[in-house]
Amino acid sequence: MTIMTVPPAAANPSGNTNPGRYAGVDTHRDTHHVAVVDELGRTVADRQFVATNTGYRQIVDFLHDHGPVLAVGVEGTGSYGAELARILAAAGVTVIEVMRANRQHRRLKGKSDPLDAEQAALTVAAGRATVVPKQRDGLVESLRILLAERTSATKARTAVLNQIHALLITAPGDVRTDFHRYHGQKLMDVLARTRPGPGDDPDQLARASLKRLAGRHRVLTEEITVLDDQLAQIAARLNPALLATHGVGPVVAATLLATVGDNPDRIATQAQFAGLCGVAPIPASSGRTHRHRLSRGGNRQANHALHRIVLIRMRFREPRTMAYFARRRAEGLADRDIIRCLKRHIANEVFALLTHPPADPLPGPLLRRQRQALGIRLTDAARTLEVPYQRLRRLEPGTRTDPDLVHRCQHWLEETDQQRLKTA
Structure with a gap:
């Protein structure tokens, strides 16, 4: 009997000497480290670049020299890697958002920029990272910038208001008596019109401090009003149907638009959007126990926006909302649980408006x-x-x-x- 030895199959039978590869980027404020691996996870090349426009162009050339690169995993696409993700996407490179390496891997392999970049590339090659980052090159990015400014202005105004009330509580008796009957905006207007006299006694200094704080409150209020007008104008241009939805104002619409970014098509299903907003219940079953627990993850600003929609519809007794409340109360659900269910239903409604806005005029x-x-x-x-x-x-x-x-x-x-x- 003749025994024939069959030679092993070639690792690359197609003859392609440069198959698809994957890259990973460990981003920092001043430098970015890039690593390229092949389809078997072996490191092909790695190099460090400066985090400047010149360095970004060099990264693109580096990837092309070791390509074709099927996908690039970038850490921190919302911070240090934001500009790099924009440039890579503009160059036609598929960008995947990668979280930091898990603690177990770092404990076994150690930590360094080359290791983190290699781990990012391996994560993309293994298919463990599939999230497409938000694009930051359109009007939605403008909304995000304005929202960040408005948040800081709102917090500062709240701090000023709390300081005014605290000062009125501890101020001398004459000061408390003069302003005790005023509240809200009327109090701010009265304090801004006061004319404290000279002197460094507690009475006059308290009056002078209250006047300055009221002036600061007025300036912050005017700034917030300007920001709200800009948010309304941009949101109306991007998605007028969303802004016209009952319970959705300029801030809520801008928050929801900023949540999905300039590329809402990256979110494929209603379940993904619900998970992004933190309104998708998480299974917590074991054995004979079958239950779900409340999600504490997701974008908390988007979760708060959905909560505000529910509260506004409840306040103005929107017919569908009140009918849903009546039906679920009859089933024995508590109001808090009904609100959680409503947030999921509203998330589905918002998802349809974000991904497929109606083309017909209102x-x-x-x-x-x-x-x-x-x-x-x-x-x-x-x-x-x-x-x-x-x-x-x-x-x-x-x-x-x-x-x-x-x-x-x-x-x-x-x-x-x-x-x-x-x-x-």
Whole structure:
């Protein structure tokens, strides 16, 4: 019997001497370290670059020299790696967001810039990192910048307001008596108009300090108003349907838009968006116990925005929200659990508006033209439809959407038009 020895198959039968490779980048403030690995996880090359525009171009050339690179894992795409991620995406490179190396790997292998870059590349090659980072080159990035400024201004104004109230509590008796009957914005206006006298006694210094704090409060309020106007203008350009949704204002709309970034298509499903916003319950079952626990992760600003939508709809007794509350209360759920469920439903609604905004214009302006053509005043229309005047006033310019009210208005205007044609 003849025994034939079959030679082992070639590692690369296609003959391609330079198959697809993966890269990882460990980002820092001044330097970025890049490592390239092959399809088997072996390090091909690594090099350190300065974190400047020249260094970013050198990184692109470095990747092309050791390519084709299928994907690049970048640490810190929201901080030190933000500009690098923008440049790599513009160069046609697939960028994947990579978290820091796990503690077990660092304990066994150690930590250094080359090791962290290599680990980032291996994470992408193994398919453990699949998150596409947010693009930061459009109007949504402008919203993020404005939101960050508004957050700091809001916190500063709150600190000023707390300091004013604390000073009024401990101020001399005459100061407390003079301003005790004022509250809110009226208190700020009165304090700003005061004219403290000269002197360094506690009474006069307290009055002078309160006047300066009130002036600081006014400046911060004016700054927040300007920021809100800018947020509203940009949000209306990006997604007018989202801004017109009941319970969504400029800040909430900007927060939700900034959550998904300039590339909302990177979020494929409603479940992914719910997990991103921290409203997707996490399984916590074991054995015969089947339950879910509340998610404490996700983007907390987006979670807070969804919570505000629920509260506003509850406050103004939005019909769908109140019907859902009544049905779930009848099932024995507590209000807090119902709010959690509503946040998930609203997340699904918001996800549809973010990823597939309606191309059709909002019906509000069309209703206003029909009403004006019939010579009907807005107050008369609100009285006939038995709805609050403000609700109808916000519907017509497109700042709010209400499908039920739109249907009622269209039906009523058509009937009115037909009746006038018959009597003419």
